[in-house]
Amino acid sequence: MVGVGQAVALTDAIVLVGILVITYVGIIHKEFDKVLAATLGGFFAILAGHFLGIPLVGETPDEGLIRIHDLLILGVILGNLLMVEVATQVGIFQYVSIKLLKKTKGDPLRLFWLLGALTMVLSAIVNTISAILVVGALTFVICDELGYDPWPYILMEIIVTNTGGLTTLISSPTNLIIGVQFNIGYLAFLKVSLFFGLPMFFLVMYAFLKLVPIEFELNEEVRLQKIEAFDEWSVVRDKNAFYRTSVAFIVSMLSFMFSDTLGIELAVLAIGGALLMVLVSGKNLDSLFAKLDWSLLAFFQGLFVIIASLEEVGVMEAIADVISGMLGEKTWIAAIIVLWASAIISGILDNIVLAAALAPVLRVATQDSSLNGTAIAWALILGTNLGGGFTPIGAPPVVLGLSLYYKKTGRKIGWGEFFKVGGTLTILRLLLSTVFIVIYTLIVT
Secondary structure (H helix, E strand, O other): OOOHHHHHHHHHHHHHHHHHHHHHHHHHOOOOOHHHHHHHHHHHHHHHHHHHOOOOOOOOOOOOOOOHHHHHHHHHHHHHHHHHHHHHHHOHHHHHHHHHHHHHOOOHHHHHHHHHHHHHHHHHHOOHHHHHHHHHHHHHHHHHHHOOOOHHHHHHHHHHHHHHOOOOOOOOHHHHHHHHHOOOOHHHHHHHHHHHHHHHHHHHHHHHHHHOOOOOOOOHHHHHHHHHOOOHHHHOOOHHHHHHHHHHHHHHHHHHHOHHHHOOOHHHHHHHHHHHHHHHHOOOHHHHHHOOOHHHHHHHHHHHHHHHHHHHOOHHHHHHHHHHHHHOOOHHHHHHHHHHHHHHHHOOOOHHHHHHHHHHHHHHHHHOOOOOHHHHHHHHHHHHHHHOOOOOOOOHHHHHHHHHHHHHHOOOOOHHHHHHHHHHHHHHHHHHHHHHHHHHHHHHO
């Protein structure tokens, strides 16, 4: 016979799982605002928590609906958004892009490699969304001027963001969410990611050229004239502010690398670095705040509250027990399952949503088992990042890149056309990741 306490606990779980399901339906539904869905879900989870006796803020950092580690993630994202906005307004990214562009002399293949490398670097040191915005805008300007078809370049940049997003802890929101749950620091993340990030980048670039050949008709003389017409200083309004802000940006990036040694939270360094850049750039903080994507923070916080509510009533622990049984006791087998399952689901469901849901479940599942938590975390990081490249809706940079292309050309890219290249290269990268994750698992276990 089910006791009263068990019946109450089951009712609490059903209510909160219902909120989660409705929220996710809203996020997936094309016609509904996914930010509104997440924030409404968070609000109703808080409301339900009030009546179910779940505190808004707990006595310890791991209790309550609003938790310290979630706020730290939001702090890193906020600092990162502010740094990108200042750097963009000062002209740092645009200056570097044009300077490098002139080195290619307009050669289509050199341009292909330059734009790919630029996307990879910006995805790594800033974030994938900013990378596709900056490099995508530059790509359209170049292709308009030289008469090149922008589609191969834009498609390549979209795919490279999935690879660049694996490089650092702050590259992708999924990295932050998973890294915080499994206590992976910035430098510890970088030490692992460098082993597969660069080889994967070159593999993707070479394979892409086999699938999508780069064609051109412009002769070299005309091409050189057009390229030389670009002026890198035209995007910089104040040279002194440009130099000061560039130094502050470099210092901020270096501080991330040594955050573990310094013993300072990444969120503190991100916000501190952003404020330093605001100070030396001479920009107005009010006007900068007005241009930040606050909806992204609201989206994350809504998801975090819902997941926390499920942890409070034991749902996540129950799911973790089920998953533990499915994964078995061998880490390398479990890691491969997590890698491919998360990648396939990420192609259908937003990879940020998936990471937010799975990271705490897998953390709990590995705590009381023989499975190596770090290896499972890396399988999830690889799966959620790369899986976003399966479909046109799998990851924010993919959606954004295709949206930019549509606005510029009026041409919509279907799922079949996208999967022909994006899906093929994603499968190739997942096969490489499978080899990596098996080797990594054998080393750490």
